[in-house]
Amino acid sequence: MARLRNLLLLGGTGEALRLARELQGHNRVRCISSLAGRTENPERPPGDVRIGGFGGIDGLSDYLVAEKIDLVLDATHPFAAQMARHAHDACAALGIPRAKLVRPAWVPSPGDRWTMMPSVAAAAIFLRFHPAQRIFLTVGRQEIGPFVPLGHEDTPHGNGRWFLTRMIDPPADDIALPRGETLLARGPFTPDDEKALMQQHRIDLLVTKNAGGAAGKIAAAAELHLPVLMIDRPPLPPGAALDSVGAALGWINIHAV
Ligand SMILES: NC(=O)c1ccc[n+]([C@@H]2O[C@H](COP(=O)([O-])OP(=O)(O)OC[C@H]3O[C@@H](n4cnc5c(N)ncnc54)[C@H](OP(=O)(O)O)[C@@H]3O)[C@@H](O)[C@H]2O)c1
Structure with a gap:
């Protein structure tokens, strides 16, 4: 039987929580949720959880290698630009597939x-x-x-x-x-x-x-x-951008082979 693929899920949002729940018991993926640790009493995602910063791009790169991470799904807040950039740069250098899950922005209606x-x-x-x-x-x-x-x-x-x-x-x-x-x-x-x-x-x-x-x-x-x-939101790093938990699950299923 093929080994489970290690997915690092950068979380702290409701979408990340829902994704972690959806991935429970996945037959090809082991999900490790990562929280920045700034919110008091955050809702704890199911599965493996780590808390706290990685220590910049170098710290994140070391973590990805040490934990044999195969995939990174960045589901941090749309304004978490630094974490998104670190994830992009570390994954690009190591050749690890990465995508950003970002919920659609609000758009004005007539009269707003x-x-x-x-x-x-x-x-x-x-x-x-x-x-x-x-x-x-x-x-x-x-x-x-x-x-x-x-x-x-x-x-x-x-x-x-x-x-x-x-x-x-x-x-x-x-x-x-x-x-x-x-x-x-x-x-x-x-x-x-x-x-x-x-x-x-x-x-x-x-x-x-x-x-x-x-x-x-x-x-x-x-x-x-x-x-x-x-x-306005900060710009996203280059690469895959997914706008729903369903799309993120699809991306994970394609890449967890
Ligand atoms: N409304 C909300 O619920 C909400 C939630 C989150 C953020 N935000 C907004 O987003 C902006 C930036 O927030 P932010 O400080 O979280 O992001 P950030 O500025 O992109 O990240 C700063 C640092 O926090 C650590 N970090 C962030 N997310 C992490 C995660 N999931 N796992 C481990 N470490 C993580 C990283 O530290 P290292 O460099 O040490 O790895 C990162 O470099 C703020 O404007 C904030 O108000 C809002």
Whole structure:
């Protein structure tokens, strides 16, 4: 009987979790899920799991060789550009097949009031010249820094800004937060709940990354006719890009021979 193919599944997303579940008991593949280890109490995928960074491209390359990895499926977050690049470079150098599973981006509907932003930093600069006063900030706790000074400045209309800053885990003690309220919560959130939250806090602008997936806040902002600063995704590394768990399973089945 042929040996099982070792698949390294770079995870941390709902898609990676679903893929690990689908691969349980696969007759040709042993799945090793890898988590960055930044989220407190992440849902643990079935099968083998390793946690923590690899130590850059060199560390990842050493791991791939030591663990005899045959395939790499990168199912990290669409904004995890560094991990995606490391996986691409290490696999290209070692000749290991690799693909990126990335959920489709959100696209605007007629009537949506989106302004596309190339980065989080650009969104903070743009906001400085925008009259919005009560801002719903949903960019993740690692990237709130550029918004902190804005809470202490007046808007172009002369009023102070207030932020509702949502994140999954509490920020570190020494991290400065934008002026306003911090909300700790893990999605997905329904459009109705998002709408109620925005109304309760009299939000007049949403800042979000184009993460794709459950779009409760996007639907709610559209219903309330709120402007949205939509932060564009970083570019993907070259190579196979798959847009669903089904497509990723197909790719794995083709390559696990
Ligand atoms: N909303 C969400 O649920 C969510 C989840 C994840 C990320 N994000 C967003 O994506 C952006 C980047 O996040 P990120 O720091 O995870 O990615 P990243 O910037 O691409 O990765 C930074 C480093 O973290 C380690 N790493 C990342 N994913 C890993 C995995 N699956 N297994 C092992 N190590 C891993 C690697 O460390 P080494 O170099 O040491 O190997 C990597 O170089 C942020 O803007 C963040 O807000 C959002």
